Amino acid sequence: xxxxxxxxxxxxxxxxxVLAALSIYPLLYLxxxxxTDSHGITLANYARLxxxxxxxxxxxxxxxxxxxxxxxxxxxxxxxALLIDSLVHGRALIRVGLLAPMLLPPVVAAxxxxxxxxxxxxxxxxxxxxxxxxxxxxxxTSGRSSAMLSVILVDVWEWTPFLFLxxxxxxxxxxxxxxxxxxxxxxGYWQTLRDVILPLLKPVIxxxxxxxxxxxxxxxxQIFLLTQGGPGSATETVSLYIYRTAFRFSxxxxxxxxxxxxxxxxxxxxxxxxxxxxx
Amino acid sequence: xTRTSTxxxxxxxxxxxxxxxxxxxxxxxxxxxxxxKYAAALAALAFALAPIYWLITISIKREIDQFASPPLWxxxxxxxxxxxxxxxxxxxxxxxxxxxxxxxxxxxxxxxxGLPAAYGLARFPWPHDWxxxxxxxxxxxxxxPPIVTIIPLFLMLRQVHLLNSLVGLILVDVALNxxxxxxxxxxxxxxxxxxxxxxAMLDGESRVGVLLRFVLPLVRPGLAATAVFCLIVAWNExxxxxxxxxxxxxxxxxVGIAAHVTQYEIQWGAMSAAGVVAMLPVLIFxxxxxxxxxxxxxxGALKG
Amino acid sequence: xRFLLLCLAAxxxxxxxxxxxxxxxxxxxxxxxxxxxxxxxHEWGELRTxxxxxxxxxxxxxxxxxxxxLQSRSGAYDVIMMDDPWFPKLVADxxxxxxxxxxxxxxxxxxxxxxxxxxKYYALPYVxxxxxxxxxxxxxxxxxxxxxxxxxxxxxxxxxxxAGEKMFGYVMRAAPGNSAVTDFMPLLWAxxxxxxxxxxxxxxxxxxxxxxxxxxxxxxxxxxPGYAGFNAAEVSAQLLQGTAVMSINWPAWIAAMDxxxxxxxxxxxEFAPMPAARLPGVAELGAWLLAIPAGSAHRDAAxxxxxxxxxxxxxxxxxxxxxxxxxRSVFQSPDLVKKFRAFxxxxxxxxxxxxxxRTTQWNEIENAFGVSLSQANSGAATPEAAMQxxxxxxxxxxxxxx
Numbered sequence: 001x002x003x004x005x006x007x008x009x010x011x012x013x014x015x016x017x018v019l020a021a022l023s024i025y026p027l028l029y030l031x032x033x034x035x036t037d038s039h040g041i042t043l044a045n046y047a048r049l050x051x052x053x054x055x056x057x058x059x060x061x062x063x064x065x066x067x068x069x070x071x072x073x074x075x076x077x078x079x080x081a082l083l084i085d086s087l088v089h090g091r092a093l094i095r096v097g098l099l100a101p102m103l104l105p106p107v108v109a110a111x112x113x114x115x116x117x118x119x120x121x122x123x124x125x126x127x128x129x130x131x132x133x134x135x136x137x138x139x140x141t142s143g144r145s146s147a148m149l150s151v152i153l154v155d156v157w158e159w160t161p162f163l164f165l166x167x168x169x170x171x172x173x174x175x176x177x178x179x180x181x182x183x184x185x186x187x188g189y190w191q192t193l194r195d196v197i198l199p200l201l202k203p204v205i206x207x208x209x210x211x212x213x214x215x216x217x218x219x220x221x222q223i224f225l226l227t228q229g230g231p232g233s234a235t236e237t238v239s240l241y242i243y244r245t246a247f248r249f250s251x252x253x254x255x256x257x258x259x260x261x262x263x264x265x266x267x268x269x270x271x272x273x274x275x276x277x278x279x
Numbered sequence: 280x281t282r283t284s285t286x287x288x289x290x291x292x293x294x295x296x297x298x299x300x301x302x303x304x305x306x307x308x309x310x311x312x313x314x315x316k317y318a319a320a321l322a323a324l325a326f327a328l329a330p331i332y333w334l335i336t337i338s339i340k341r342e343i344d345q346f347a348s349p350p351l352w353x354x355x356x357x358x359x360x361x362x363x364x365x366x367x368x369x370x371x372x373x374x375x376x377x378x379x380x381x382x383x384x385x386x387x388x389x390x391x392x393g394l395p396a397a398y399g400l401a402r403f404p405w406p407h408d409w410x411x412x413x414x415x416x417x418x419x420x421x422x423x424p425p426i427v428t429i430i431p432l433f434l435m436l437r438q439v440h441l442l443n444s445l446v447g448l449i450l451v452d453v454a455l456n457x458x459x460x461x462x463x464x465x466x467x468x469x470x471x472x473x474x475x476x477x478x479a480m481l482d483g484e485s486r487v488g489v490l491l492r493f494v495l496p497l498v499r500p501g502l503a504a505t506a507v508f509c510l511i512v513a514w515n516e517x518x519x520x521x522x523x524x525x526x527x528x529x530x531x532x533x534v535g536i537a538a539h540v541t542q543y544e545i546q547w548g549a550m551s552a553a554g555v556v557a558m559l560p561v562l563i564f565x566x567x568x569x570x571x572x573x574x575x576x577x578x579g580a581l582k583g
Numbered sequence: 584x585r586f587l588l589l590c591l592a593a594x595x596x597x598x599x600x601x602x603x604x605x606x607x608x609x610x611x612x613x614x615x616x617x618x619x620x621x622x623x624x625h626e627w628g629e630l631r632t633x634x635x636x637x638x639x640x641x642x643x644x645x646x647x648x649x650x651x652x653l654q655s656r657s658g659a660y661d662v663i664m665m666d667d668p669w670f671p672k673l674v675a676d677x678x679x680x681x682x683x684x685x686x687x688x689x690x691x692x693x694x695x696x697x698x699x700x701x702x703k704y705y706a707l708p709y710v711x712x713x714x715x716x717x718x719x720x721x722x723x724x725x726x727x728x729x730x731x732x733x734x735x736x737x738x739x740x741x742x743x744x745x746a747g748e749k750m751f752g753y754v755m756r757a758a759p760g761n762s763a764v765t766d767f768m769p770l771l772w773a774x775x776x777x778x779x780x781x782x783x784x785x786x787x788x789x790x791x792x793x794x795x796x797x798x799x800x801x802x803x804x805x806x807x808p809g810y811a812g813f814n815a816a817e818v819s820a821q822l823l824q825g826t827a828v829m830s831i832n833w834p835a836w837i838a839a840m841d842x843x844x845x846x847x848x849x850x851x852x853e854f855a856p857m858p859a860a861r862l863p864g865v866a867e868l869g870a871w872l873l874a875i876p877a878g879s880a881h882r883d884a885a886x887x888x889x890x891x892x893x894x895x896x897x898x899x900x901x902x903x904x905x906x907x908x909x910x911r912s913v914f915q916s917p918d919l920v921k922k923f924r925a926f927x928x929x930x931x932x933x934x935x936x937x938x939x940x941r942t943t944q945w946n947e948i949e950n951a952f953g954v955s956l957s958q959a960n961s962g963a964a965t966p967e968a969a970m971q972x973x974x975x976x977x978x979x980x981x982x983x984x985x
Contacts, residue, residue, distance in 0.1 A: 006406060011399025012413065015392045015457055022454035023420045026431035033430065080323055083316060096566050097324045100331055103561045105515040107533040108554035112334045115547060119809035121820060123333055126350035135808075142758075142812025144961040157330065218424030221517045225537065231811040232759060232958030242426050247522070247647040249947045250654065250672075252430055259427040270422050274415065342845050346820050437657055525648060525659035526608055526638045538613055538640055 027263075034256035045257035054233060055241065055258060062237040065148065066216035069155045073212065074205075076156065077163025082193070084164075085171050095168070102161035110225035113154045117141045117226075141227050147234040154222055159215075163208050170204030171197070210273045217266050238262050331558075338362070338551035345547050361548035362556075370527040371553060374535035378557075380445055381520075381531055382513040385452035389509055390502065392453070393460030398490055400461070401468040402476070414465060421458040425518045433522060443525040451519045456509040467501035468494060507568045511561055532557045606634045607884050609662040610649060613639040616710040616835060616871050619906035620664060623892045633884060642666070642761065646946065649876075653678035656878035661885040667697040667870045670706065672943045679705040680875040683886055689895065693936050694870045694909045707893045709901075710871035711909035713936035714769060715928060717822060717840070718829035720853035722748060730853075731829060734773060734798065734860045741805040744828050752805035754827035756813040763956035764949050766831055768867045768939065771795045773860040778940050778952070778977070785977040787952070787970045791861070796959055796966040798860075803960050811961035823847065831857075833869060834907040834929050854925040856932050868936035870909065907933075944980050951976040 035041055049055055084094055101109065116122050117140035125135040137143075140150040174197060182192045198205075220239040223229065229236040229244075238258065246255035337345055339357040347355075365371040396417075400410050432451060433442065441447035475497075476489045484492070495502075520531045530538075536553045609624050611617035621637050628635035638660070640648060646669055652659045653673055665673060673679060682704040686695055694708035718731050722744050731737045741752025756762040771777065776792035779785060786792065803810060807821060819836050821827035825847045839845045840852045857864030873889040875882055891897060898908045902919055907929060913919065914930040923929075942948065952973045959969035 006403060006409065008399035008403025008405060008410075011403070012396040015396035015417070015461060016413075018392060018450075018454060019417065019420050019457060022432070022450065023423055023428065026428040026435065027423070029431035029434075030427060080320075083320055083323075087316060087320060088313075094320055094324060098327050099565065100562060101327050103511060103565055104331070104554070104558050105517070105533045105536065107515075107517050107537050108334070108557060109330075111536070111550055112330055112337075112554065115337065116330060116333065118817065120807050120817075120826060121346040121350075121824070123350040123352075130349055137808060139809030139812070142809030142961070144811075144958075144963045147812075157326070161327070214422045218426065220424075220426065227812065228758065228760060231757075231961040232963045233954055234961075234963070239424060239426050243518075244950065246426075246430060247651065248643065248950065249944075250650060251947075256430070259424070263423065263427055266422050266424070267419060270419065343847070346824055433651070434655070437655055442657060443659055521644070522647075522651075525652065525657070526636055528636070538644070 030256045030259060033252055034260050035253075037253040045254045046261075048254060049257055049261060054236065055238075057233055058236045058238045058241045059262075061148065061235065062217060062219070062239075065152060065155075065219060065237065066213055069152050069159070069216055070209065070213055072152070072156045073160045073163050074209065076160045077208075078167050080160070080164045081167035081171055085168065098164060099161045101158045102165070104158070106158065106221040107225060109154065109158050110222040113150075113157075113222075114141070114226055117150055141235075142231055144231055144234055147227055147231055151223055151226055151235050154226065155216070155219070158222070159212065163212065166204055166208040166211075167201065170201045173204075174200050206273065206276055210270065213273070214266070214270060217262075217269070334551050334554055334558075337547050338555050340548070342548060361552040365549050365552050365556075370530075371535060371556075373527055374530055374532045375556070377445060377528075377530060378514055378532040379560075381448050381452060382510050384445075385449045385456060385513045386506055386509040388449065388453045389456040389460045390506060393457050394464050394495075394498075394502070395490065396461045397464035398468050398494065401465050402473075414462065417458050417461050419458075420454070421462075425455075429518065429522050432519070436523060442523065443529045445529060448520060448523055448529065448531070451523065452513040452516060455516065455519075456512055459512075460505055460509065463501060463505045464498065467498045471497055503568055507565060510564070514557075514561060605632075605881070605884065606636055607661045607881055607888060608636045608638065608659065609664075609888075610638045610640065610645060610660045611664045612645055612666075612871065613641050614835065616712075616906060617664065619901040619904040620709065620873075620892065622904060623897055623901060624888070627888050627891055631884070631887070649673060653876050653878065656876075658876070658878040658880050660876055661879040661881045662888060663874055663876060664709070665706070665872050665874060667708075667868060667872060668939045668941075668945045668949070670697055670872065671700070671941050672945060673874070674700045674705050675943050677877055680877050680879070680882055680886075681705055682707065684890075686893075689910045689912050690893075691909055691911060691933055693868060693934060693938075697868065697870060697938050697941070698872055706872035706874035707889050708870045708909040709873050709889075709893060709898075709906075711907045711914075711929070711933050712833050712835065712869040712871065713866040713929070713933045714831050714857060714869070715834060715837075715854040715866065715925070715932055716829065716857055717832045717836070717852050717854055719744075719848065719851055721851040722828055723853075730855055732855070732858055732864075734770065734858050737829070737858055738798075738802060738805075741802065741828060745805050748828070750825075751807045751821065751827040752829070753802050754806050754813075754818050754821040754830045755799075755802065755810055756815060756818045757799075757803070757811045757957050757960040758814050758953075759957040760950055760953040762814050763953045763960070764939075765867065765869070767795070767799060767956055769831060769857050769865065770799055770860075772865045772867075772937065773858065773862055774798065775861045778948070785974045785981070787974040787977070793966050793970050795860075796956070796970055799956075800959055800966060811957055822852065834925065835905070837923070837925050838905045854928050856928060856935075866932040866936045868933075868938040870938075909933075944984055947980045948977050951980065 034045055035043065037044055080098065084091055084098070087094070116124050119125055119135065119139045119142065124140070125138055128135050128138065139146060141147050143150075178196050178200065179192070182196050187195070218239050219237055220243065223235055223237055223240055224243070227235045229240045242255045242258050242262070245251045245258065336352070336355070338361055339359065340351070340355050341358050341360075344351055344355045400414055436442045436447045441450070471494060475493055479489050479493050480486070515533060516531070517533045517537070520534045521537070524530045524534060532553070536550055536557060607624070607628070609620070611620050617639055621639070624635045624637060627633075645664070646666075649660065649663045649665065649669075650673065651657070654676075663673075686698070686704060686707060690708060691711060694711055695704070698704050698706040698708060716731060723729075723731070723740070726740075726744055726747065728740050728743070729736075731740060737753070743752075744750065745752030755766045757766065771792060774791050774795035776789055776795050777786055807827065815833070818830050819832065819839065822830060822832070823839065823846045837854065841849045843849050857866045873892065875885040875889070879885055892901075893909070895910055895912050898910050898913045899916060899919065902908045902913055903922070908914060911930070914926055920926045939945065940948075955964070955969040955973035955976075958964040959966050964972065
């Protein structure tokens with residue numbers, strides 16, 4: 001049996017090469033850096049990771065952020081997709097409008113919400129005050145307990161359109177036959193939704209969840225500009241902590257170790273989700 | 280309502296799902312229900328667009344009005360001073376140009392590398408499950424948080440004198456977008472019936488010719504959708520642009536905008552003006568390509 | 584296809600090889616200090632027919648970029664502007680070029696002290712920033728309160744005026760990091776505490792330090808809600824909009840206070856020295872220095888520039904543009920004193936100003952300390968617990984560097 005080079009390889013080769021150069025090599029370099037510090041090859045960086053209280057806080061908060069944001073975005077996105085699809089007029093226009101937040105550079109979105117959230121001069125509290133609500137304790141991103149929720153809200157505002165888009169596409173691609181069959185059988189709205197539409201949407205749903213969760217676990221831009229991880233460390237995330245360790249404290253070894261561990265966890269999670277997609 | 284048939288896939292005409300055109304079905308055409316639906320849709324629209332409207336008003340308000348309490352939604356004297364400021368006092372035109380160059384070039388290169396790769400994965404025989412594994416590996420690259428590769432990339436680019444250059448940033452953005460391109464286009468290519476290509480090859484067409492002359496036109500919607508996504512990702516990309524640029528000649532719009540958040544004075548006016556200008560090309564482009572989004576995604580998403 | 588070629592052309596144009604023409608790249612802070620230097624740089628560029636490229640970056644990002652550039656010797660910048668606490672870190676490992684000539688004695692001693700390392704000078708002070716206490720003199724007069732010279736009195740005054748005028752009696756910034764630490768240091772010093780003791784060990788768990796933090800949290804009750812996340816801009820906005828009575832602030836904001844297009848309280852704000860508590864009030868030094876990275880390819884031109892920019896005549900020009908000077912002669916120039924009513928107060932404050940601890944680990948320490956301060960102010964931790972935590976973390980940071 002002769003080993004033949006797969007004929008498709010030459011087509012894939014250039015892409016693989018670019019990715020290898022810009023992903024694999026940096027990854028190997030990262031591992032090397034994580035194993036060194038000022039004294040030579042050592043596992044000290046990884047040892048420190050296990051004792052680092054702030055890292056576990058950041059990791060926990062990142063997961064919390066991702067879970068909540070994903071849940072809100074998914075259900076809102078699904079609801080909107082179903083709602084808009086059922087309208088007769090103006091669908092296209094409404095869709096374009098709903099997509100807008102996703103198109104903003106996250107940097108701009110973050111800054112605009114910073115201004116909105118300002119407890120004294122921001123338009124949010126301003127409006128609430130006009131409605132007679134006492135805003136003395138509504139400090140949004142500066143409040144110990146409200147900071148995380150405030151930051152999640154920004155993400156929901158910005159990225160629900162993404163899920164809305166994917167799910168709308170999924171809905172549009174649903175073939176007519178099963179729906180006809182359901183109608184003929186006299187199935188009601190919710191029943192059709194549960195038994196016909198959602199199962200057919202499953203691949204899209206899983207794809208959407210996969211893509212979005214990958215981005216959520218490495219969230220950086222918004223939090224960087226909204227709270228810098230504060231107040232205290234209420235909105236600290238792994239990416240933010242790594243960034244600060246590397247670029248403000250010049251502690252590349254430790255930052256590399258954290259990055260590697262974070263990467264491994266993300267890949268395991270993604271693998272799990274992808275396996276679900278095969279089913 | 281007509282049924283549109285694309286290759287072997289029957290796409291439901293929008294509306295069949297909810298039986299808009301049926302009368303007295305009981306679960307659709309209720310006047311109150313329709314009103315409620317539109318109200319809900321408009322509420323969602325308001326939530327989505329109000330902050331953007333606020334951004335625009337900040338960009339045309341005088342500084343003293345920006346922080347006014349209670350907030351001024353409509354009653355303020357507009358001024359264009361912030362827009363003139365960013366174009367005359369800041370290197371904003373430069374950032375804009377840089378963003379355009381980086382986004383378009385990286386998207387074009389990503390598509391040029393990605394489409395053949397997708398075709399190779401979809402159309403050729405592979406031993407065992409290699410096709411799937413390679414696809415998974417390619418997609419897994421998208422999971423790499425930028426923070427992971429940023430330090431090695433910084434040092435690598437410095438070695439080849441591509442630090443603080445648009446070329447370096449383009450390369451990095453290509454790596455960022457390539458996984459998505461391959462993933463999406465593989466789905467689209469697999470959609471197409473093989474018969475057309477096989478017939479062409481029997482007629483003596485080379486594989487490359489098949490790709491260019493037969494496959495490419497058919498996957499155009501998907502390609503357009505993918506291209507628009509790549510453009511937006513590259514246009515909005517922040518972390519790499521932030522770290523890999525050192526002087527204004529290599530900075531992009533997001534970096535320029537973030538630079539307005541200063542220690543002593545958050546220049547809301549200038550920054551919002553910059554934000555508005557940064558947002559406009561993307562919005563216009565997306566509106567124009569809107570119909571490709573949905574159609575293209577619906578073809579590719581199912582097979583993802 | 585044509586578009587592709589256009590892109591290619593634009594690309595090639597943009598990566599023209601540096602070093603072929605005379606360009607001086609200057610990294611400045613995005614803000615008032617930066618704008619004065621920018622203007623000066625362009626003037627110098629015209630004098631010497633050299634192209635100037637100014638890179639303006641926000642505070643934290645400026646440090647990151649400069650630090651990266653110096654460590655990797657990438658030579659991206661020829662002149663850098665730095666906040667004085669960054670100096671120990673940036674000068675380490677030969678990152679900066681030593682000055683060609685010793686600075687003259689017209690420079691204020693307190694500002695020169697932070698420019699030297701092991702007896703040699705590596706930077707020139709450009710912005711003479713030291714904290715001042717901003718307060719609404721008109722309201723203080725209305726309630727017949729004397730000048731705010733003691734912290735305990737300030738707390739009472741904040742209560743009185745705040746209640747009477749329905750304003751916030753005090754405003755401060757406690758966002759984690761630079762904001763919280765910068766605003767806390769004067770309080771810490773006035774109450775007799777400090778970050779390190781005489782032996783260089785972390786001393787934040789001392790009773791004086793805890794008392795200072797307790798006082799800060801108490802003051803926070805009269806500050807706008809959310810101050811635990813405030814930065815400099817929010818603090819100044821409160822003053823400018825007339826919703827807060829007083830705060831610690833920097834001279835860079837003086838111009839804005841009297842600018843009708845930005846301020847609702849023109850002419851009403853007075854600038855006083857730092858209040859006392861157990862010890863006399865001490866302003867924190869926040870000087871901005873100019874230095875030349877060792878990796879720069881244009882060191883001679885850079886040297887020429889920073890010498891020129893810090894000449895008395897140029898510094899006077901910068902002062903007119905809103906930049907607080909670092910030369911005594913400039914502070915005492917009659918024309919300028921007439922123009923800037925706060926100059927005498929600024930000079931006094933600057934001469935007595937104290938710098939933050941000089942350590943290469945300052946950024947990490949400031950970060951850890953800032954987080955604890957912010958937690959105490961947002962109620963997530965008691966002052967004692969916050970200080971103990973800060974102490975522990977600073978000790979760990981120091982231990983790691985050994």
